[in-house]
Amino acid sequence: MELSARIAPAVGPRFIARVCELSASASDEDIELRLTNPYLLRHRLLPNGVLAVPAQLSYLGVGDIIRIDQRAGDLRVIYRRTSPHNVLFTTERCNSRCVMCSQPPRAIDDSYLIDEILATIPMMAPDTQELCITGGEPTLLGPRLIEIVAAAKRHLPNTSLHMLTNGRLFKYLQFAVGIARVAHPDFMIGIPLYSDIASRHDFVVQAKGAFDETVRGLLNLARVGQRIELRFVIHRQTFSRLPQTARFITRNLPFVDQVALMGLEMTGFTKSNLEALWIDPIEYQAQLREAVDVLSQARIPVMIYNHQLCLLDKGMWPQARKSISDWKNIYMPECEPCSVRDECGGFFASATLRYSKHIAPVREPVSTTC
């Protein structure tokens, strides 16, 4: 592989670089990427400006963006031009501590990430499908979050923007106003709500007052006309009030644009709390069905994420989505003969830890477009 990389202005010991075609008139800022021994673990900047990278990274292509930390000797791929699942990772900090968090928070100063994101966005391809602002908790960036949204609008006006947040800091109306003022043309904010009862939600996110803050945040976002997706992760501590939460949404938060009902990811804190959280999805199908019916009847679009089709009643197949990011998406051996494997979202890679005992290939040729 003969590619080069254009380096963005250095930010401390780290710099980012966009992978380009090798050109004859390579400038001083270009580093040449070349395949080396696959067992090489460290990346060394070689004297003639050539960066040696291991063969595991042979998938790198033109337009991808990498971050190189010279001090830590670390190379990370932070953007892939051809992927529909690119992420703007804003911080590892969070003001909640969900019992099933897939990205356990760390209280560190990683504010360098913000400037890096602002430097990366202009390097991204204009035809990037979708970007997701995530973390930790992106709203902890305060006004700098608004800068990021504005940069996305400016440099990538055709890219859908999604953000995952607990929404608590939108209890400050001015913050919601600031986000809305950017007037991004295609921006959806995803906010989890784990119960219709404040104490039960607060328990799941391990923060007193979180429910109130999130609800106030939702009301403020509605005031400023922001598009909202409500998210609900289904596990042993949340499943029993799933239908009631759906009713609560239709009655109190009917302005949301859609609701995503999600399966558990076997990573992060879920592993620490596995016995308290794990439930075979087959056991909560009745609650799931009721919630889907309640929301559909209120004409609120419902999506089911991270559930395998063989576990779902066929009446819910239209709501099921292939939602798992490509880089962590797998199927199990028993899925081999399944006739709807291509329509099914499959599993998280982490599901090998534990998954439903009721996974079974669907045999009949059946249409999922009902």
Next chain:
Amino acid sequence: MNRHLCSSDVDESDKFRQMSARQDSPLHRSFSELSAYQASEYRLLPFRFQRFDAERYVLTNLAGEYQLLPRNELDALVNHRLTPNCDLYDSLKAAHFLADTDSQVSLDLLAAQYRTRAARLPNFTSLHLFVVTLRCDHSCQYCQVSRVSQDRVAFDMTRETADRAIRLMLRSPSDELKVEFQGGEPLLNFDLIRHIVTEVERLIDGRTVQFVITSNLSQLNDHVLEFARRHNIFFSTSIDGPADLHDRNRPRPGSDSYARAAAGIAKIRQHIGPDSVAALMTATAESLTQPERIIDDYVRLGFTSIFLRFISPYGFAMRSAARIGYDTEAFIQFFKRGLSHIISLNQQGIPLRETYSSLLLQRILTPYPTGYVDLQSPAGAGISVLAYNFDGKVYASDEGRMLAEMNDERFCLGTVFDDYEHIISNSGLLQVIHDTMLEGTPGCCDCAFLPYCGSDPVFHYRTQGDVVAHQPTSSFCRRNMEIIRHLIMLLEDDAAAADVLRSWI
């Protein structure tokens, strides 16, 4: 729905379940248990309640969310003896009947729902009735306007009156206007309809306007159809039931009212569109014995909704009272029978909605407002609807102008020659609306069904002599309370019927 699990027996198993859950499935020690977030005391949020049936009470909050409770649970709730965090407790908390220290946001949510319910008010008057003529070819027994034979051109609205009425209408701040042509039989003055439609479209300044002609359809011709098609005009007609019943209620020379209406409906659907015509039925004493026949006829005629309507005590209805009158209880039975038949038709796959139930269900099950003028609080008179009579007088509602036909001008707000400010502010209208708001009316202010109900000052003025209703003797109150109670009973106790009802909103 297994919500009420707080008898003393079930409390024990609830606690046991929570204990075992904790033992069976501990969180990592760095996480706090659910109990760390839960409170042990609660406070009541504002609600109204009353007896619902022999066993239960119905509670409603400010936004219209409801709960049914047996007496012992209501006592426990009110006396702060409910077991914290049991299923019933959670159910009441989620529906904003109680709150504890884990949350302060209930009032914000109730306020948001309440604002949603009142969201139409700033739009002010959106429905405008133009009575283009009193002439009619029918002699309907319950007719609420003077019947005048076809010759009397003196009973047509003039172009000048129409133009002035249009200008009054456009003073309303509403973004969406609805112009409804009434009569007599409006098509007998079709030239004026054409003029009004053209004028309104010319002056409309960017707002949306919908035109409706209420008509017996006997005068429908291709000319009218083509004009209606081009200007997207809807029709509203009367079908009282199968031909024999309908024609007896609605006589005309030739006794062919039903045949003409049915033919008109077919022509409108063919020429304009399948949803361009709706029908209302008016129940007379004869109707009360045969709701199923009437409903089946609506299905046969291809309608997807039917309004099981009570007859109003105006105009000819009063004079014919001995023949067509009926008491409130008989109507309620008729309504329940009809609703039951409609529900079973739905279960056979026939899509037919009952209109009055649908509007009540929207109020019971959602925070969204409904526009039905006769069931609003503050009353719809004037602020939801204005009627411009053929003679230039302006009335607070259709019923108000019908009252005038009986020589009672109580609800006349002025004329089309008055300015808008006078009609709204100086006419005494606002005082009537103020005095009849449910929150200030004896009986209504404590009624659990207040969030679902409305005020009809014209009806009560006519039947009881006072715009402020005397609820114990009001047939309006009796009807609405019983229908609301019946709908909630079906929602709670009849799962199959509840599925059908929910599909109507």
